[in-house]
Amino acid sequence: MRGTDWCLSSAGAALVLATSSDEQHPAESVMDGNSETFWTTTGMFPQEFIIGFPRCVKISKVAIQSYLVRTLRIERSVSEDPVGFEECIEKDLEHTEGQLQKEEFPLPEFQATYLRFIIKSAFDHFVSVHRVIAEGAAENT
Amino acid sequence: MVKLAAKCILAGDPAVGKSALAQMFRTDGAHFQKNYTLTMGIELLVKAVSIPETSDSVEFFIFDSAGKDLFSEVLEKLWEQLNVLCLVYDITNEQSFNNCAKWLEKLKTRAAGMHVPGVLVGNKTDLVGRRVVEQKQAQEWAEQHGLEYCEMSVKEMKNFETPFHILAKSFHQLYKEKVETFHSLA
Numbered sequence: 001m002r003g004t005d006w007c008l009s010s011a012g013a014a015l016v017l018a019t020s021s022d023e024q025h026p027a028e029s030v031m032d033g034n035s036e037t038f039w040t041t042t043g044m045f046p047q048e049f050i051i052g053f054p055r056c057v058k059i060s061k062v063a064i065q066s067y068l069v070r071t072l073r074i075e076r077s078v079s080e081d082p083v084g085f086e087e088c089i090e091k092d093l094e095h096t097e098g099q100l101q102k103e104e105f106p107l108p109e110f111q112a113t114y115l116r117f118i119i120k121s122a123f124d125h126f127v128s129v130h131r132v133i134a135e136g137a138a139e140n141t
Numbered sequence: 142m143v144k145l146a147a148k149c150i151l152a153g154d155p156a157v158g159k160s161a162l163a164q165m166f167r168t169d170g171a172h173f174q175k176n177y178t179l180t181m182g183i184e185l186l187v188k189a190v191s192i193p194e195t196s197d198s199v200e201f202f203i204f205d206s207a208g209k210d211l212f213s214e215v216l217e218k219l220w221e222q223l224n225v226l227c228l229v230y231d232i233t234n235e236q237s238f239n240n241c242a243k244w245l246e247k248l249k250t251r252a253a254g255m256h257v258p259g260v261l262v263g264n265k266t267d268l269v270g271r272r273v274v275e276q277k278q279a280q281e282w283a284e285q286h287g288l289e290y291c292e293m294s295v296k297e298m299k300n301f302e303t304p305f306h307i308l309a310k311s312f313h314q315l316y317k318e319k320v321e322t323f324h325s326l327a
Contacts, residue, residue, distance in 0.1 A: 022143040025320070036327040040320060043146035043312075044202065045222060067326055100326045124255055125147075125224050126316060128323035 003060070003135040007115070008033050012054035016082050016114065019047045030132045035065055035100070038128040041119065048118040050082050051132070060109040062088065063133040064117070066101045069093050071120040074105065076112035085116050095123045100130065109136075143197040144189075147312050148204065148222060149305075152244045153229035154237040155179065155208035158264040161295045162229065163205040166305060170298045180207045182215060190302075190309040199309040203227075220251040225308045226259035230279075232292065233271040238263075238279065245286055258311035260289040260304045267294040 007013050009031045018027035020042040027049040029037035041047040062074055071092050075085040089105050115134055119127055151159045160180050164172050167186045189200040204223075206216050228244055230237040241261065248257060261283040263274065276292060283290035289307045293300035 020144075020146075022320075024143075025323075036324075038323055038327075040316075040323065042143060042316070043199075043224060044148055067323060098322075098326070121222065124319065125312075126319045128319075128326070130323075130327060 004138040005033075006053050006057045006059060006134045006136055007031055007051055007132045014052045016050040016052045018049040025128075027129075030129050033131070035130045038130040041122070041127050043125065045122055046118050046120045047127075048116060049129075050114055050116045051134075052082065052114050053112065056111050056113045057134075057136055058109055058111055059107070059115075059134045059136040061104060061106055061133075061135040062115070063104045063131075063135070064101070065130040065132075066093070066103070066127060067130075068095060068123045068127040069101060069119050069129070070095070070122050072103075073118040073120055075116040075118065076110060077114040077116070078111050079113060082114045082116075085114070088115075090120075143313075143316065145197070145199045145312060145316055147199055147201055147224035147308070149201045149225045149227055149308060150220065150223050150248075151203060151205045151227050151229065152247075153208055154231070154234070154240050157208065157229045157231040157234070157237050158295050159208065159229050160184070160205050162227075162262075162264065162293075162301055162304070163203055165295050165298065165301045166203075170301065173296060173298070179209065180205060182207055183219060188305075190305050192309060192313045195313075197313060199312050201225075201305060201309070220247065223248075223251065223257060225312055226257055227262060227304050227308060228259060228288065229262045229264055230274070231265050232263045232274045232279075233265055233268050235273045238274045241282070245288075256315070258289075258308060258315060259287070260291065260307045260311075261286075262304045263290075263292040264295055266292050266299065267297045 025040040027039040073090040184205040
């Protein structure tokens with residue numbers, strides 16, 4: 001059975017918050033399923049964004065496509081509002097010049113209504129995030 | 142419209158005018174501190190500069206740090222993840238110019254290979270008769286070390302905004318170049 005990517009806006013995901021501001025590269029770009037569009041941070045770390053799901057969903061794998069991210073922390077919340085976050089994972093990523101970071105985080109299946117991505121440090125002044133993916137089983141209704 | 146944010150460190154020997162510059166810049170020239178007070182540790186001030194001919198701006202988080210060695214260990218952490226450097230010396234004090242190399246070395250060890258835009262600033266141009274560091278000499282040194290250069294007199298309110306405009310422009314340019322790189326990745 002093919003999983004659903006809950007981070008797609010077409011799956012009902014919505015952006016709750018993003019800390020930086022370039023109108024041409026909004027954080028919604030990480031949810032459009034297209035690696036060519038991206039969100040940029042606009043200076044100083046940490047930087048973060050929060051994605052809200054249409055309801056509490058089950059997730060078994062999280063992935064990110066980014067550039068120049070060093071320390072990444074992913075948190076989840078099961079609350080109705082984007083509060084009470086707890087850590088899923090924190091990791092130092094590798095950097096290869098000219099190559100998109102494609103990182104997968106296999107996680108024990110968990111529930112979430114919100115996911116929060118915190119970029120704690122970077123290899124340069126600015127980073128880009130092209131996609132985030134949170135895969136889970138589509139619900140049997 | 143882009144709003145950038147940059148951590149800016151004001152570095153240089155004690156009494157070259159770092160705090161005076163910071164205060165003048167913060168108050169748009171309304172406040173020149175006549176009496177010297179030694180900065181202990183750190184003072185933070187925040188101010189935005191717009192980039193000419195764009196709707197973009199850079200908000201500076203300026204860390205006015207103590208020039209005295211005594212505080213340097215306390216301030217080690219401060220140099221982490223800095224975005225731009227404003228290095229100040231006193232044109233009437235040769236030692237303060239010579240020590241710029243030391244300050245720059247400190248930056249290099251902290252920046253870990255990252256390009257950090259910087260500007261070398263000669264202060265106190267009002268003390269014409271007491272100048273010991275020639276503009277040409279300083280300018281050449283700045284060029285050799287990849288720094289922009291300007292001179293100012295905070296006291297006479299001359300050019301005190303120039304260093305920040307230079308840094309804002311460089312940082313903005315850096316952002317635009319990065320975005321080009323990001324475009325080429327996918």
